Amino acid sequence: MFMGKLDSKVAIITGGSGGIGGAAAILFASEGGRIVLVDLDSDAMESIVADIGADQAMSVVANVSDAAETQAYVAAAVERFGGVDIALLNAGIEGVISPISEYTEEMFDKVISVNVRGVFLGLKYIMPAMGKRGGGSIVITSSTAGIRATRGMSAYITSKHAVIGLMRTAALEGAESNIRVNTVNPAPIDTRMMTSIEEQWGLPAGDRSNRPLAQRLPLQRYGEPDEVARLMLFLGSSDSSFCTGGVYMVDGGVSAGQV
Ligand SMILES: NC(=O)c1ccc[n+]([C@@H]2O[C@H](COP(=O)([O-])OP(=O)(O)OC[C@H]3O[C@@H](n4cnc5c(N)ncnc54)[C@H](O)[C@@H]3O)[C@@H](O)[C@H]2O)c1
Numbered sequence: 001m002f003m004g005k006l007d008s009k010v011a012i013i014t015g016g017s018g019g020i021g022g023a024a025a026i027l028f029a030s031e032g033g034r035i036v037l038v039d040l041d042s043d044a045m046e047s048i049v050a051d052i053g054a055d056q057a058m059s060v061v062a063n064v065s066d067a068a069e070t071q072a073y074v075a076a077a078v079e080r081f082g083g084v085d086i087a088l089l090n091a092g093i094e095g096v097i098s099p100i101s102e103y104t105e106e107m108f109d110k111v112i113s114v115n116v117r118g119v120f121l122g123l124k125y126i127m128p129a130m131g132k133r134g135g136g137s138i139v140i141t142s143s144t145a146g147i148r149a150t151r152g153m154s155a156y157i158t159s160k161h162a163v164i165g166l167m168r169t170a171a172l173e174g175a176e177s178n179i180r181v182n183t184v185n186p187a188p189i190d191t192r193m194m195t196s197i198e199e200q201w202g203l204p205a206g207d208r209s210n211r212p213l214a215q216r217l218p219l220q221r222y223g224e225p226d227e228v229a230r231l232m233l234f235l236g237s238s239d240s241s242f243c244t245g246g247v248y249m250v251d252g253g254v255s256a257g258q259v
Helices: 019-030 042-052 067-081 105-132 154-177 192-200 212-216 225-236
Strands: 010-014 034-039 057-061 086-089 136-141 179-186 247-250
Touching: 010 019, 010 067, 010 105, 019 034, 019 042, 019 086, 019 225, 034 042, 034 067, 042 057, 057 067, 067 105, 086 105, 086 225, 105 136, 105 154, 105 179, 136 154, 136 225, 154 179, 179 225, 225 247
Parallel strands: 010 034, 010 086, 034 057, 086 136, 136 179, 179 247
Antiparallel strands: none
16 A cells, blocks of 8 residues: 555645645645645635545635634644644735835735734644644745845745744744744745736746746746645655754755855
């Protein structure tokens, strides 16, 4: 019988119908995990559930910045699969490209609400459920935007720095319950979010052969969602049993410097 890295482990994935979340769902399922997708978009989630198989995956429509909806998605996972072992707190929005003096307060609050409050609420309600299972692993999707800045993305940059603070606090608080908490920090990954950022910068949209931003990366290309998902699998599984409180780059060399 095939034994995967995640056999019988229950994994909640927020932003589960997006590029990175969807790739993680497919990979985690292929390793035997039970998958609970959480996102705003029911149709996109259902198509991933159908690909995996309804016996092994389910979806919950929820806004991660809402406390009651967060409690509801955790409760749904516990009810259907018996508990929570892994959580990828991955839902996020990019906001707009605009200098601070022109960045609207409404957009700033919106980005912080999804990207920071959403992660805080996920930790707040998932950690007690994980404690009841004797521990678990939480992976928060930060970014290279969590360790350095670019102009024009103040809310996003702030949010991705902030979740590293949440991660470190949760790693210390979760340690005695055997709950590990880490961030993954991708640089440009080929998803809807990156296309949106390119468009807002006025770069050629949708032309995958001409992506000027890619030339600034040491590896000279964008990453694929699956390349992030594989780091999430390492951190989510017992392969990383001594890893907690860490910031894990998956960035094609961006954090090393510009070429
Ligand atoms: N693509 C990149 O280059 C890149 C780089 C670094 C970090 N990230 C981070 O990776 C994560 C996943 O992004 P992606 O690239 O897959 O983009 P994506 O837009 O494909 O996926 C993001 C998902 O989050 C969901 N979401 C947004 N707001 C939500 C809310 N309030 N409640 C529930 N779900 C919500 C969206 O519906 C979407 O499915 C994000 O946190 C993003 O900031 C992406």
